[in-house]
Amino acid sequence: MPVNSSHREEVPDLPNRLGIEGIEFIEYATSRPQALGQVLERMGFRPVARHRSREVTLYRQGSMNLVVNANPDDARVSATVDGHPVLSAVALRVRDALQAHRRCLELGAWAVASHAQAMELHIPAIHGPGASRFYFVDRWQEFSIYDIDFTPIPTVDPHPPAVAGLGYFGVVQYIGCDRAADWIAYYEHMFDFRLLPDEERFGILPKGKLMRSPCGRFLWQLIEPDAGLEHDATPECLQRIGFGTPDVGAAVAALKARGVEFVESHRLHPEDRGALTRTALESVAFELVHQDA
Structure with a gap:
């Protein structure tokens, strides 16, 4: 009897114990947000929202979110040399942010202290290479982290094409x-x-x-x-x-x-x-x- 060759071997899925589903955002830290913004806009990004309590701007094009962090109270911003931007964080989309964070800590990761203020989301994070961070985000489908922490910039298309x-x-x-x-x-x-x-x-x-x-x-x-x-x-x-x-x-x-x-x-x-x-x-x-x- 003919057998469908695709069913002869069940190849196991690679482990994905954190439930990673891609990149939610990448963050730059800089004390020169306007200069970096000009570079990003030439690359096709558009500023679409600003953080409610910090000097942080959300840029977007297509499916990509990019955050410019110029908050002077953030040590990663104050540590930049001559204002040169640095890649300071990558946020990973995961099934369950707290569970992913907890697992990483059990594996030896170092936690990042939360500085979320009243009515702001706590986004769990661990330390990455250098002074960078890895964030874990599970609000990225029907509702997103930007719905809570950011205010849209008026008259700007919130979803500019790539x-x-x-x-x-x-x-x-x-x-x-x-x-x-x-x-x-x-x-x-x-x-x-x-x-x-x-x-x-x-x-x-x-x-x-x-x-x-x-x-x-x-x-x-x-x-x-x-x-x-x-x-x-x-x-x-x-x-x-x-x-x-x-x-x-x-x-x-x-x-x-x-x-x-x-x-x-x-x-x-x-x-x-x-x-x-x-x-x-x-x-x-x-x-x-x-x-x-």
């Missing part, structure tokens, strides 16, 4: 020398990320180690300093955001028309696989990566 289909593809993290094994173990242990084979690469900067989230919705890239360099001035930190797009060439053309400049040299130039924006404000760069729609 430029050339841009969406979050992943995050690049700089790590110390010989630290890849430690960080791989951390992400496997804490979040159930999976290390990809070295031959499985995306974009035009195929360095370091690449890991996939258990939900398969985004990637995490770990990059050590170049071999032979005795010292690297860059500490361990979240370095840049990767955006996926179904047409890198169209995205590059659209962003160039908006004033975005790209790195182009004999070693690196925009092509079908990906592109890299020139660094703005001494620290802000974005990578474009081909991603099927």
Whole structure:
């Protein structure tokens, strides 16, 4: 009797014990929010809401939420050097935020103290690389965290379309020398990320180690300093955001028309696989990566 080959083997799902379902928002900390806002707007983001009690602005395009934190009472903002923006947080969508937070603490993560004021949401978080944080968000479907803590900016479209289909593809993290094994173990242990084979690469900067989230919705890239360099001035930190797009060439053309400049040299130039924006404000760069729609 013919047998449907797809049922011959039941391949088990990869573990996803936190119930991760993608990225809810990525946060920059800066004491120069207007300058960073100009960079983000050239990339297609629009300011759509402001926090009710803090100097925090929500930017959005398509499915992506990006938060600019300029709250002077936040140590991550006051610690920025010369106001250069830093990637200060990634918020993960999870099934149950408190349960995910509790599990991470049981696995050895360090909790971030909550500073939520009256009538504000408590968003549980743990410490990440450098001074960054990982937040856990379970209000992202019918109701969202922005419904409570943010006030919409009048006359602004709350859901501006994405430029050339841009969406979050992943995050690049700089790590110390010989630290890849430690960080791989951390992400496997804490979040159930999976290390990809070295031959499985995306974009035009195929360095370091690449890991996939258990939900398969985004990637995490770990990059050590170049071999032979005795010292690297860059500490361990979240370095840049990767955006996926179904047409890198169209995205590059659209962003160039908006004033975005790209790195182009004999070693690196925009092509079908990906592109890299020139660094703005001494620290802000974005990578474009081909991603099927």
